Amino acid sequence: MNQEMESSASSETTVWDVLHLSGSPHIPSSVNVPHAWLLLGPTGSGKRLTALAMAAAFNCPELPGVGCGVCSTCTRIISGRHPDLHLIAPEGQVISVETIRAGVIPEAARSPFEARRKVFVIEEAERMHPSAQNALLKTLEEPPEDTIIILVCDQEDELLETVRSRCRVVHFQRVPSGAIQGILEAEGAETPVARLAARIADGDINRARSFALEPEAQSRHRSFAGVPARLTSSLEALDAAAEIVTEAATAVKERSEAQKQEVVELAAALGEGRGTASARASLAKRHKRELRRLENEVLNEALWTIASWYRDVLTARRGAPEAIANLDLTPDLGRWAVALEPDDRSLVAAIHRCATTPGALARNANPSLAIEATLVELARLAPPPAESMPVD
Protein backbone atom coordinates (compact mmCIF):
# COMPACT_ATOMS: atom_id res chain seq x y z
CA MET A 1 0.00 0.00 0.00
CA ASN A 2 1.15 3.50 -0.67
CA GLN A 3 3.28 5.37 1.81
CA GLU A 4 1.04 8.39 1.71
CA MET A 5 -2.04 6.37 2.59
CA GLU A 6 -2.89 7.08 6.16
CA SER A 7 -5.79 6.66 8.49
CA SER A 8 -7.94 9.59 9.33
CA ALA A 9 -6.51 10.08 12.79
CA SER A 10 -9.38 11.49 14.73
CA SER A 11 -11.97 10.39 17.22
CA GLU A 12 -14.69 12.12 15.23
CA THR A 13 -16.91 10.16 12.89
CA THR A 14 -15.72 10.52 9.32
CA VAL A 15 -16.95 9.69 5.85
CA TRP A 16 -14.75 6.60 6.06
CA ASP A 17 -16.76 5.37 9.06
CA VAL A 18 -20.06 6.31 7.46
CA LEU A 19 -19.21 4.23 4.40
CA HIS A 20 -17.60 1.45 6.49
CA LEU A 21 -14.33 1.87 4.68
CA SER A 22 -12.05 1.73 7.69
CA GLY A 23 -10.32 -1.33 6.24
CA SER A 24 -9.72 0.33 2.87
CA PRO A 25 -6.80 2.50 1.84
CA HIS A 26 -7.34 6.10 2.90
CA ILE A 27 -6.22 9.25 1.21
CA PRO A 28 -3.77 11.72 2.65
CA SER A 29 -5.19 14.78 4.29
CA SER A 30 -2.47 17.13 3.10
CA VAL A 31 -3.26 19.88 0.59
CA ASN A 32 -0.69 18.57 -1.82
CA VAL A 33 -2.65 15.57 -2.98
CA PRO A 34 -2.00 14.05 -6.40
CA HIS A 35 -4.53 15.07 -9.06
CA ALA A 36 -4.75 11.70 -10.80
CA TRP A 37 -5.53 8.47 -9.01
CA LEU A 38 -5.91 4.88 -10.10
CA LEU A 39 -7.83 2.61 -7.72
CA LEU A 40 -7.07 -0.98 -8.69
CA GLY A 41 -8.57 -4.21 -7.38
CA PRO A 42 -11.19 -6.92 -7.84
CA THR A 43 -14.93 -6.26 -8.19
CA GLY A 44 -16.59 -5.43 -4.92
CA SER A 45 -13.38 -4.54 -3.08
CA GLY A 46 -14.65 -1.06 -2.22
CA LYS A 47 -12.96 1.01 -4.95
CA ARG A 48 -15.99 2.99 -6.08
CA LEU A 49 -17.09 3.81 -2.55
CA THR A 50 -13.54 4.85 -1.72
CA ALA A 51 -13.54 7.15 -4.77
CA LEU A 52 -16.71 8.79 -3.43
CA ALA A 53 -15.23 9.06 0.06
CA MET A 54 -12.16 10.71 -1.47
CA ALA A 55 -14.35 13.17 -3.37
CA ALA A 56 -16.12 13.99 -0.08
CA ALA A 57 -12.83 14.33 1.77
CA PHE A 58 -11.47 16.77 -0.82
CA ASN A 59 -14.53 18.97 -0.55
CA CYS A 60 -15.99 18.62 2.96
CA PRO A 61 -16.14 22.05 4.64
CA GLU A 62 -16.52 20.48 8.10
CA LEU A 63 -13.54 18.12 8.15
CA PRO A 64 -11.39 19.20 5.20
CA GLY A 65 -9.12 16.46 3.90
CA VAL A 66 -10.99 13.78 5.83
CA GLY A 67 -14.70 14.19 5.11
CA CYS A 68 -17.33 14.27 7.87
CA GLY A 69 -19.75 12.05 5.93
CA VAL A 70 -22.83 13.88 7.21
CA CYS A 71 -22.75 17.47 5.94
CA SER A 72 -24.69 18.48 2.84
CA THR A 73 -21.57 18.35 0.66
CA CYS A 74 -20.57 14.88 1.86
CA THR A 75 -24.05 13.35 1.65
CA ARG A 76 -24.68 14.70 -1.83
CA ILE A 77 -21.32 13.40 -3.00
CA ILE A 78 -21.83 9.98 -1.40
CA SER A 79 -25.19 9.64 -3.13
CA GLY A 80 -23.68 10.74 -6.44
CA ARG A 81 -25.74 13.92 -6.64
CA HIS A 82 -23.26 16.77 -6.30
CA PRO A 83 -22.76 19.08 -9.28
CA ASP A 84 -18.97 19.00 -8.87
CA LEU A 85 -18.86 15.21 -8.83
CA HIS A 86 -18.70 13.83 -12.36
CA LEU A 87 -19.35 10.10 -12.63
CA ILE A 88 -18.22 8.66 -15.93
CA ALA A 89 -19.07 5.04 -16.80
CA PRO A 90 -19.23 2.85 -19.88
CA GLU A 91 -22.28 3.24 -22.08
CA GLY A 92 -22.67 -0.20 -23.51
CA GLN A 93 -19.31 -1.92 -23.73
CA VAL A 94 -16.92 1.02 -23.80
CA ILE A 95 -16.18 4.53 -22.64
CA SER A 96 -15.84 6.29 -25.96
CA VAL A 97 -13.51 9.09 -26.90
CA GLU A 98 -16.61 11.30 -27.32
CA THR A 99 -17.52 10.72 -23.68
CA ILE A 100 -14.08 11.88 -22.56
CA ARG A 101 -14.07 14.82 -24.99
CA ALA A 102 -17.55 15.98 -23.98
CA GLY A 103 -17.83 14.88 -20.36
CA VAL A 104 -14.35 15.33 -18.93
CA ILE A 105 -12.02 17.65 -20.84
CA PRO A 106 -14.22 20.79 -21.09
CA GLU A 107 -15.71 20.23 -17.61
CA ALA A 108 -12.24 19.95 -16.11
CA ALA A 109 -11.38 23.35 -17.56
CA ARG A 110 -14.39 25.05 -15.93
CA SER A 111 -14.44 26.31 -12.38
CA PRO A 112 -16.35 24.25 -9.80
CA PHE A 113 -20.03 25.03 -9.23
CA GLU A 114 -19.78 25.27 -5.48
CA ALA A 115 -17.18 22.87 -4.10
CA ARG A 116 -13.46 23.45 -3.74
CA ARG A 117 -12.62 20.80 -6.30
CA LYS A 118 -14.26 19.05 -9.19
CA VAL A 119 -13.86 15.31 -8.95
CA PHE A 120 -14.13 13.02 -11.96
CA VAL A 121 -14.65 9.37 -11.12
CA ILE A 122 -14.16 7.18 -14.17
CA GLU A 123 -15.72 3.82 -13.40
CA GLU A 124 -14.55 0.67 -15.16
CA ALA A 125 -11.72 2.76 -16.56
CA GLU A 126 -10.35 -0.32 -18.32
CA ARG A 127 -13.29 0.02 -20.69
CA MET A 128 -12.00 3.32 -22.00
CA HIS A 129 -11.34 2.91 -25.69
CA PRO A 130 -7.60 3.44 -26.41
CA SER A 131 -8.50 6.66 -28.22
CA ALA A 132 -10.42 7.76 -25.10
CA GLN A 133 -7.38 6.99 -22.95
CA ASN A 134 -5.16 8.99 -25.28
CA ALA A 135 -7.62 11.88 -25.19
CA LEU A 136 -7.44 11.87 -21.42
CA LEU A 137 -3.64 11.91 -21.22
CA LYS A 138 -3.08 15.64 -21.30
CA THR A 139 -5.72 16.30 -18.63
CA LEU A 140 -4.19 13.56 -16.48
CA GLU A 141 -0.76 15.04 -16.87
CA GLU A 142 -1.63 18.67 -16.26
CA PRO A 143 -5.02 18.77 -14.60
CA PRO A 144 -6.38 22.17 -13.63
CA GLU A 145 -5.46 22.99 -10.02
CA ASP A 146 -9.00 22.36 -8.74
CA THR A 147 -9.50 19.04 -10.54
CA ILE A 148 -9.08 15.50 -9.27
CA ILE A 149 -9.43 12.51 -11.58
CA ILE A 150 -9.98 9.09 -10.06
CA LEU A 151 -9.85 6.03 -12.32
CA VAL A 152 -11.56 2.94 -10.91
CA CYS A 153 -10.36 -0.23 -12.53
CA ASP A 154 -10.61 -4.05 -12.21
CA GLN A 155 -8.15 -4.99 -14.92
CA GLU A 156 -5.09 -2.85 -15.14
CA ASP A 157 -3.61 -4.62 -18.17
CA GLU A 158 -6.34 -2.99 -20.27
CA LEU A 159 -5.01 0.45 -19.39
CA LEU A 160 -2.32 2.11 -21.46
CA GLU A 161 0.97 2.37 -19.63
CA THR A 162 0.98 6.10 -20.38
CA VAL A 163 -2.29 6.48 -18.45
CA ARG A 164 -1.20 4.26 -15.59
CA SER A 165 2.11 5.99 -15.13
CA ARG A 166 0.43 9.37 -14.70
CA CYS A 167 -1.66 8.19 -11.77
CA ARG A 168 -1.01 7.53 -8.13
CA VAL A 169 -1.90 3.81 -7.88
CA VAL A 170 -3.76 2.40 -4.88
CA HIS A 171 -4.28 -1.37 -4.66
CA PHE A 172 -7.40 -2.97 -3.20
CA GLN A 173 -7.81 -6.57 -2.07
CA ARG A 174 -10.79 -8.91 -1.90
CA VAL A 175 -12.59 -8.17 1.35
CA PRO A 176 -12.10 -11.07 3.84
CA SER A 177 -15.30 -12.86 4.75
CA GLY A 178 -15.03 -11.88 8.44
CA ALA A 179 -14.69 -8.21 7.53
CA ILE A 180 -17.71 -8.40 5.23
CA GLN A 181 -19.75 -9.93 8.02
CA GLY A 182 -18.66 -7.11 10.37
CA ILE A 183 -19.55 -4.39 7.86
CA LEU A 184 -22.96 -5.88 7.19
CA GLU A 185 -23.73 -6.20 10.89
CA ALA A 186 -22.70 -2.57 11.37
CA GLU A 187 -25.11 -1.69 8.58
CA GLY A 188 -27.93 -3.43 10.42
CA ALA A 189 -27.96 -6.99 9.10
CA GLU A 190 -28.78 -9.82 11.53
CA THR A 191 -25.78 -12.02 12.34
CA PRO A 192 -26.97 -15.22 10.59
CA VAL A 193 -27.83 -13.28 7.43
CA ALA A 194 -24.54 -11.38 7.53
CA ARG A 195 -22.60 -14.63 7.96
CA LEU A 196 -24.38 -16.29 5.06
CA ALA A 197 -23.96 -13.21 2.87
CA ALA A 198 -20.24 -13.10 3.65
CA ARG A 199 -19.85 -16.75 2.69
CA ILE A 200 -21.66 -16.56 -0.61
CA ALA A 201 -20.16 -13.23 -1.67
CA ASP A 202 -16.65 -14.51 -2.30
CA GLY A 203 -14.95 -11.28 -1.24
CA ASP A 204 -17.35 -9.03 -3.14
CA ILE A 205 -18.81 -6.54 -0.68
CA ASN A 206 -21.43 -5.31 -3.16
CA ARG A 207 -22.81 -8.77 -3.69
CA ALA A 208 -22.81 -9.43 0.05
CA ARG A 209 -24.50 -6.11 0.80
CA SER A 210 -27.28 -6.57 -1.70
CA PHE A 211 -27.88 -10.04 -0.32
CA ALA A 212 -27.92 -9.02 3.33
CA LEU A 213 -29.84 -5.79 3.13
CA GLU A 214 -32.46 -6.59 0.51
CA PRO A 215 -35.11 -9.17 1.43
CA GLU A 216 -35.84 -9.55 -2.30
CA ALA A 217 -32.21 -10.56 -2.87
CA GLN A 218 -32.50 -13.22 -0.18
CA SER A 219 -35.68 -14.67 -1.58
CA ARG A 220 -34.12 -14.57 -5.07
CA HIS A 221 -31.10 -16.41 -3.71
CA ARG A 222 -33.26 -19.13 -2.17
CA SER A 223 -35.16 -19.60 -5.37
CA PHE A 224 -31.96 -19.65 -7.51
CA ALA A 225 -30.21 -22.07 -5.15
CA GLY A 226 -33.22 -24.37 -5.48
CA VAL A 227 -32.96 -24.51 -9.27
CA PRO A 228 -30.50 -27.44 -9.55
CA ALA A 229 -32.93 -29.68 -7.63
CA ARG A 230 -35.66 -28.86 -10.15
CA LEU A 231 -33.73 -29.70 -13.30
CA THR A 232 -35.21 -33.17 -13.81
CA SER A 233 -36.07 -32.63 -17.49
CA SER A 234 -35.76 -30.10 -20.32
CA LEU A 235 -39.32 -29.04 -19.68
CA GLU A 236 -38.57 -28.30 -16.01
CA ALA A 237 -35.45 -26.46 -17.15
CA LEU A 238 -37.50 -24.19 -19.41
CA ASP A 239 -39.90 -23.49 -16.55
CA ALA A 240 -37.05 -22.54 -14.22
CA ALA A 241 -35.48 -20.39 -16.96
CA ALA A 242 -38.73 -18.48 -17.41
CA GLU A 243 -38.87 -17.80 -13.66
CA ILE A 244 -35.31 -16.49 -13.61
CA VAL A 245 -35.98 -14.16 -16.52
CA THR A 246 -39.12 -12.92 -14.74
CA GLU A 247 -37.10 -12.24 -11.57
CA ALA A 248 -34.74 -10.08 -13.62
CA ALA A 249 -37.64 -8.20 -15.22
CA THR A 250 -39.21 -7.58 -11.80
CA ALA A 251 -35.96 -6.19 -10.44
CA VAL A 252 -35.69 -3.86 -13.43
CA LYS A 253 -39.25 -2.64 -12.90
CA GLU A 254 -38.65 -1.95 -9.21
CA ARG A 255 -35.43 -0.05 -9.92
CA SER A 256 -37.18 1.98 -12.56
CA GLU A 257 -39.75 3.09 -9.96
CA ALA A 258 -36.95 4.08 -7.57
CA GLN A 259 -35.31 6.08 -10.36
CA LYS A 260 -38.45 8.16 -10.88
CA GLN A 261 -38.20 9.18 -7.24
CA GLU A 262 -34.54 10.08 -7.73
CA VAL A 263 -35.41 12.38 -10.64
CA VAL A 264 -37.92 14.22 -8.44
CA GLU A 265 -35.33 14.57 -5.67
CA LEU A 266 -32.67 15.84 -8.04
CA ALA A 267 -35.04 18.45 -9.45
CA ALA A 268 -35.86 19.62 -5.94
CA ALA A 269 -32.17 19.72 -4.97
CA LEU A 270 -30.89 21.55 -8.01
CA GLY A 271 -33.65 23.94 -8.97
CA GLU A 272 -32.94 25.79 -12.21
CA GLY A 273 -29.71 27.41 -13.30
CA ARG A 274 -26.26 26.77 -14.59
CA GLY A 275 -25.46 23.11 -15.03
CA THR A 276 -28.86 21.75 -14.06
CA ALA A 277 -29.69 20.58 -17.58
CA SER A 278 -26.44 18.68 -17.81
CA ALA A 279 -27.00 17.17 -14.35
CA ARG A 280 -30.44 16.00 -15.45
CA ALA A 281 -29.11 14.59 -18.68
CA SER A 282 -26.35 12.74 -16.90
CA LEU A 283 -28.81 11.30 -14.38
CA ALA A 284 -31.05 10.10 -17.21
CA LYS A 285 -28.07 8.44 -18.87
CA ARG A 286 -27.00 6.82 -15.62
CA HIS A 287 -30.51 5.48 -15.08
CA LYS A 288 -30.68 3.94 -18.53
CA ARG A 289 -27.31 2.32 -18.00
CA GLU A 290 -28.35 1.02 -14.57
CA LEU A 291 -31.44 -0.66 -15.95
CA ARG A 292 -29.54 -2.25 -18.78
CA ARG A 293 -27.00 -3.61 -16.36
CA LEU A 294 -29.42 -4.68 -13.68
CA GLU A 295 -31.07 -7.29 -15.86
CA ASN A 296 -27.72 -8.91 -16.56
CA GLU A 297 -26.74 -8.62 -12.91
CA VAL A 298 -29.77 -10.60 -11.78
CA LEU A 299 -29.25 -13.21 -14.49
CA ASN A 300 -25.57 -13.50 -13.57
CA GLU A 301 -26.52 -13.76 -9.92
CA ALA A 302 -28.80 -16.68 -10.83
CA LEU A 303 -26.02 -18.44 -12.72
CA TRP A 304 -23.52 -17.74 -9.97
CA THR A 305 -25.89 -19.10 -7.31
CA ILE A 306 -26.69 -22.21 -9.32
CA ALA A 307 -22.96 -22.81 -9.82
CA SER A 308 -22.37 -22.30 -6.11
CA TRP A 309 -24.76 -25.17 -5.46
CA TYR A 310 -22.75 -27.57 -7.63
CA ARG A 311 -19.55 -26.28 -6.02
CA ASP A 312 -21.04 -26.91 -2.58
CA VAL A 313 -21.83 -30.53 -3.52
CA LEU A 314 -18.19 -31.02 -4.52
CA THR A 315 -17.08 -29.34 -1.29
CA ALA A 316 -19.39 -31.50 0.82
CA ARG A 317 -18.03 -34.64 -0.87
CA ARG A 318 -14.57 -33.57 0.16
CA GLY A 319 -15.62 -32.98 3.75
CA ALA A 320 -14.90 -29.26 3.97
CA PRO A 321 -18.11 -27.90 5.54
CA GLU A 322 -16.48 -24.58 6.47
CA ALA A 323 -16.26 -23.72 2.76
CA ILE A 324 -19.93 -24.35 1.96
CA ALA A 325 -21.75 -21.27 0.70
CA ASN A 326 -25.37 -22.40 0.86
CA LEU A 327 -25.45 -22.98 4.61
CA ASP A 328 -29.22 -22.67 4.69
CA LEU A 329 -29.71 -25.66 2.38
CA THR A 330 -27.38 -28.22 3.93
CA PRO A 331 -29.84 -31.14 4.36
CA ASP A 332 -30.56 -31.22 0.63
CA LEU A 333 -26.86 -30.75 -0.02
CA GLY A 334 -26.16 -33.86 2.02
CA ARG A 335 -28.44 -35.92 -0.23
CA TRP A 336 -26.57 -34.72 -3.32
CA ALA A 337 -23.20 -35.30 -1.65
CA VAL A 338 -23.80 -39.01 -1.00
CA ALA A 339 -25.41 -39.75 -4.38
CA LEU A 340 -23.34 -41.38 -7.14
CA GLU A 341 -24.93 -39.26 -9.85
CA PRO A 342 -24.26 -36.52 -10.84
CA ASP A 343 -20.61 -37.42 -10.45
CA ASP A 344 -17.83 -34.92 -9.81
CA ARG A 345 -16.98 -34.59 -13.48
CA SER A 346 -20.56 -33.68 -14.39
CA LEU A 347 -20.67 -31.14 -11.58
CA VAL A 348 -17.48 -29.51 -12.82
CA ALA A 349 -18.94 -29.39 -16.35
CA ALA A 350 -22.12 -27.82 -14.95
CA ILE A 351 -20.12 -25.16 -13.10
CA HIS A 352 -18.21 -24.44 -16.26
CA ARG A 353 -21.46 -24.10 -18.23
CA CYS A 354 -22.75 -21.55 -15.71
CA ALA A 355 -19.50 -19.61 -15.98
CA THR A 356 -19.64 -19.22 -19.76
CA THR A 357 -23.13 -17.73 -20.01
CA PRO A 358 -22.38 -14.29 -18.46
CA GLY A 359 -19.91 -13.70 -21.29
CA ALA A 360 -22.64 -14.37 -23.84
CA LEU A 361 -25.01 -12.03 -21.98
CA ALA A 362 -22.37 -9.30 -21.96
CA ARG A 363 -22.08 -9.73 -25.71
CA ASN A 364 -25.79 -8.96 -25.97
CA ALA A 365 -27.09 -12.50 -26.42
CA ASN A 366 -30.88 -12.78 -26.07
CA PRO A 367 -31.24 -13.22 -22.27
CA SER A 368 -34.19 -15.67 -22.37
CA LEU A 369 -32.56 -17.89 -24.96
CA ALA A 370 -29.19 -17.84 -23.21
CA ILE A 371 -30.70 -18.82 -19.84
CA GLU A 372 -32.94 -21.49 -21.39
CA ALA A 373 -30.03 -23.06 -23.26
CA THR A 374 -27.92 -23.06 -20.11
CA LEU A 375 -30.53 -24.69 -17.89
CA VAL A 376 -31.44 -27.33 -20.47
CA GLU A 377 -27.75 -28.18 -20.65
CA LEU A 378 -27.51 -28.30 -16.84
CA ALA A 379 -30.49 -30.67 -16.72
CA ARG A 380 -28.60 -32.95 -19.10
CA LEU A 381 -25.24 -32.64 -17.32
CA ALA A 382 -26.27 -32.75 -13.69
CA PRO A 383 -29.89 -33.80 -13.07
CA PRO A 384 -30.70 -34.06 -9.36
CA PRO A 385 -30.16 -37.43 -7.69
CA ALA A 386 -33.39 -39.49 -7.50
CA GLU A 387 -33.63 -39.11 -3.69
CA SER A 388 -33.89 -35.33 -3.84
CA MET A 389 -36.77 -35.23 -6.32
CA PRO A 390 -39.94 -33.90 -4.75
CA VAL A 391 -42.36 -36.67 -3.80
CA ASP A 392 -46.05 -36.05 -3.81
Ligand SMILES: [Zn+2]
Ligand atom coordinates in the same frame (compact mmCIF):
# COMPACT_ATOMS: atom_id res chain seq x y z
ZN1 LIG B 1 -18.68 16.71 5.24
